[in-house]
Amino acid sequence: MAESVCRSLRDGALEGELAPTLTIKDSLASPFGFNVFSHILVQLSSQIVAGKSQSQGMVIVALSRSPSSYIDLLKMNGVDVESSKKWIHILDCYTDPLGWKDKTRKSGDITDPSNQILSSYKTVKDVNRLFSVICDLGRGLVGGSKSRFCVAIDSLSELLRHSSVQSVASLLSNLRSHEQISCIFGLLHSDLHEERAVAAVEYTSSMVASVDPFHHSVDGQGSNLGNSSRQNLTKGKFNVRSKRRNGRVRVTCEEFRVEPSGISFAPVSSVDGAAVAVAGLIPKVQFNLQLSEKERVDRSRVVLPFEHQGTGKPIQIYDGRRSLEDSNNEATPISGGKKEDSGRGEIIYYRDSDDEMPDSDEDPDDDLDI
Amino acid sequence: MATTGTRVSSFSPNLSSVKSSQHPGLKNGPNGTTFISSGISDLDKILGGGFTLGSLVMIMEDAEAPHHMLLLRNFMSQGLLHRQPLLYSSPSKDPRGFLGTLPSPGSSKDDIAREPSHEKDLRIAWQYKKYFGEPQLNINSNNGGQHDYCNDLDLRKPLERHFFTSNNVNCVSIQNSPNLDVLKDRCAEFLAQFSRNEGGSSSAGRIAIQSFCSPQCKYSDMEWHMLSFIRSLKGMARSSNVVIVVTFPPSLLSPSCSKRLQHMADTLLSVRAIPDEDKELAKLLTGYQDMVGLLNVHKVARLNTQVPVILEATTFSIKLQKRRYLVFECLNQAPVDGSGGSSYGNSDGCSRSTKAGSLDF
Numbered sequence: 001m002a003e004s005v006c007r008s009l010r011d012g013a014l015e016g017e018l019a020p021t022l023t024i025k026d027s028l029a030s031p032f033g034f035n036v037f038s039h040i041l042v043q044l045s046s047q048i049v050a051g052k053s054q055s056q057g058m059v060i061v062a063l064s065r066s067p068s069s070y071i072d073l074l075k076m077n078g079v080d081v082e083s084s085k086k087w088i089h090i091l092d093c094y095t096d097p098l099g100w101k102d103k104t105r106k107s108g109d110i111t112d113p114s115n116q117i118l119s120s121y122k123t124v125k126d127v128n129r130l131f132s133v134i135c136d137l138g139r140g141l142v143g144g145s146k147s148r149f150c151v152a153i154d155s156l157s158e159l160l161r162h163s164s165v166q167s168v169a170s171l172l173s174n175l176r177s178h179e180q181i182s183c184i185f186g187l188l189h190s191d192l193h194e195e196r197a198v199a200a201v202e203y204t205s206s207m208v209a210s211v212d213p214f215h216h217s218v219d220g221q222g223s224n225l226g227n228s229s230r231q232n233l234t235k236g237k238f239n240v241r242s243k244r245r246n247g248r249v250r251v252t253c254e255e256f257r258v259e260p261s262g263i264s265f266a267p268v269s270s271v272d273g274a275a276v277a278v279a280g281l282i283p284k285v286q287f288n289l290q291l292s293e294k295e296r297v298d299r300s301r302v303v304l305p306f307e308h309q310g311t312g313k314p315i316q317i318y319d320g321r322r323s324l325e326d327s328n329n330e331a332t333p334i335s336g337g338k339k340e341d342s343g344r345g346e347i348i349y350y351r352d353s354d355d356e357m358p359d360s361d362e363d364p365d366d367d368l369d370i
Numbered sequence: 371m372a373t374t375g376t377r378v379s380s381f382s383p384n385l386s387s388v389k390s391s392q393h394p395g396l397k398n399g400p401n402g403t404t405f406i407s408s409g410i411s412d413l414d415k416i417l418g419g420g421f422t423l424g425s426l427v428m429i430m431e432d433a434e435a436p437h438h439m440l441l442l443r444n445f446m447s448q449g450l451l452h453r454q455p456l457l458y459s460s461p462s463k464d465p466r467g468f469l470g471t472l473p474s475p476g477s478s479k480d481d482i483a484r485e486p487s488h489e490k491d492l493r494i495a496w497q498y499k500k501y502f503g504e505p506q507l508n509i510n511s512n513n514g515g516q517h518d519y520c521n522d523l524d525l526r527k528p529l530e531r532h533f534f535t536s537n538n539v540n541c542v543s544i545q546n547s548p549n550l551d552v553l554k555d556r557c558a559e560f561l562a563q564f565s566r567n568e569g570g571s572s573s574a575g576r577i578a579i580q581s582f583c584s585p586q587c588k589y590s591d592m593e594w595h596m597l598s599f600i601r602s603l604k605g606m607a608r609s610s611n612v613v614i615v616v617t618f619p620p621s622l623l624s625p626s627c628s629k630r631l632q633h634m635a636d637t638l639l640s641v642r643a644i645p646d647e648d649k650e651l652a653k654l655l656t657g658y659q660d661m662v663g664l665l666n667v668h669k670v671a672r673l674n675t676q677v678p679v680i681l682e683a684t685t686f687s688i689k690l691q692k693r694r695y696l697v698f699e700c701l702n703q704a705p706v707d708g709s710g711g712s713s714y715g716n717s718d719g720c721s722r723s724t725k726a727g728s729l730d731f
């Protein structure tokens with residue numbers, strides 16, 4: 001639930017424990033990850049300003065959007081950015097992440113000294129330095145050793161683009177084990193990376209929120225995408241998996257709807273949405289006496305040997321023996337070539353005597369027509 | 371004149387040969403092997419005695435649950451209680467900090483009361499196995515030295531410092547090493563103390579490697595390097611009196627590397643998370659409220675023999691009794707239609723009950 005996610009971020013980390021880390025995962029099928037991210041950003045910011053959260057400051061690592069857009073976002077939602085007590089700092093890794101402007105223009109740092117909130121960062125590839133800069137900025141915001149700050153990473157996908165999975169994972173785990181960090185949340189576009197990279201980020205986080213479309217289209221992307229774009233343009237499912245302290249995983253599912261003013265969450269309306277795959281966890285030990293739908297259909301299709309098959313003619317059921325006409329038909333080729341006979345390996349039944357009634361060895365059930 | 375006194379025969383059954391008299395931490399096993407305790411008495415029972423000396427135990431982690439830490443804690447703590455030297459490596463900056471979370475033996479006042487929860491309604495038919503378990507427990511506790519071999523470790527009570535401030539605990543951090551050579555050298559150094567060639571098998575050692583291919587390690591994409599490290603570790607372990615426990619998260623490796631690592635293990639366990647407040651699972655299993663996870667036993671080490679171990683059940687529930695003691699229990703499943711899904715479908719493909727255990731009516 002989005003509420004419980006915000007609550008756990010607000011409550012932050014206990015002494016001696018790793019900080020709660022949220023990864024918001026989205027994909028092209030439902031690209032609303034940033035809406036969720038900004039929702040959480042606004043919620044947490046207002047709680048920081050009101051003094052209700054464990055963290056007293058926030059450091060935003062802005063990689064995919066300009067810092068001014070965050071300031072506008074916060075202002076639009078009524079969060080006081082320029083308050084007297086400095087609580088937010090945005091690390092600008094968007095304008096010039098690799099320091100190219102410095103190389104071309106040969107001018108110094110273009111940080112605006114009057115702007116207290118921004119500072120630019122030009123070496124995104126150096127993740128270790130990024131870690132120390134984040135820590136320094138955070139410490140600058142909240143001061144002493146007992147107070148904590150939180151970190152928002154705009155796009156982990158951008159970080160993964162610039163550096164390896166190992167360095168991003170070590171950055172996250174270093175941030176998590178830093179004693180002054182209260183919580184961390186970041187956005188990840190899952191279809192931009194290999195599965196292992198996404199798995200590594202999920203491994204290091206304590207909550208994974210995935211933004212999914214209503215119906216996962218496995219096949220026929222063309223028609224399904226067309227349908228989804230017409231109907232579910234602004235809606236989708238918000239699935240959260242949070243790792244609890246006792247080792248269990250809390251799985252929740254909600255519906256979300258994107259509106260111009262923001263994003264809203266509602267409990268799942270349809271019942272068929274939440275099908276938990278429990279069967280995979282425990283071994284299937286019972287044998288099933290019920291028939292599933294498919295099995296019922298197949299069973300009705302089975303043709304039984306004595307059921308209505310004939311079209312009015314007497315039923316001829318092959319029972320291993322040959323009727324008189326067949327053996328007569330075979331008579332000519334058999335007498336002709338012995339070699340072929342031995343090759344085919346048939347059993348030819350010649351009546352012992354002519355006394356036998358011609359119909360005595362017929363199965364009386366032969367002409368059953370049920 | 372018939373003597374009515376007792377005849378002392380020169381042939382007397384040597385009952386004490388079952389337990390080793392050399393050291394409380396060791397137990398003689400079949401085929402000339404020796405067992406050391408895993409720290410969890412249920413796991414020792416499942417594995418037929420404990421971890422075999424000279425074997426490599428691998429525990430597959432679940433990315434969503436920290437249960438492998440519970441197993442590691444019990445393993446390490448049991449070794450320290452028996453004064454068995456320990457080498458511990460983890461991807462954190464300060465592995466020694468973990469030693470503060472090791473459990474201590476529980477006080478004798480709270481015994482683990484294993485009374486099965488008495489369901490008043492008529493569901494006894496499919497739970498009868500629980501009641502059969504009782505006599506076996508008595509036999510085990512009559513064995514002298516059972517308590518010494520495996521202690522009931524209380525996870526809430528930290529181990530006294532004097533157990534690990536002495537020289538017998540070495541910690542290695544693999545966070546910043548670019549490759550595994552440092553760890554390999556430390557392991558080789560450690561294993562040299564316990565080489566079997568020198569005769570005396572009185573001392574045993576333990577190595578615990580936690581989260582071996584965790585993504586923050588720099589070598590975590592060097593799969594062949596990691597595989598050759600484990601292979602050489604296994605080779606070194608075979609000729610020493612040591613048990614090596616390695617935990618790794620298989621979801622972070624490529625499927626072929628993960629499979630290779632699983633095949634290299636002598637004993638292979640996996641832990642899995644269970645969903646919280648899941649009504650389906652609560653209906654399916656009794657005792658769901660106390661369960662924290664699932665344990666699967668995929669392979670049990672068999673050294674010096676070709677006869678494999680076939681377990682009655684391979685999936686167990688992990689419970690924390692009184693929130694302190696780690697307990698593994700067989701799953702008691704309600705007889706519902708197991709319809710839909712692939713039978714025995716499992717991500718690992720190895721976990722299944724034998725047919726005998728399946729008819730739990």
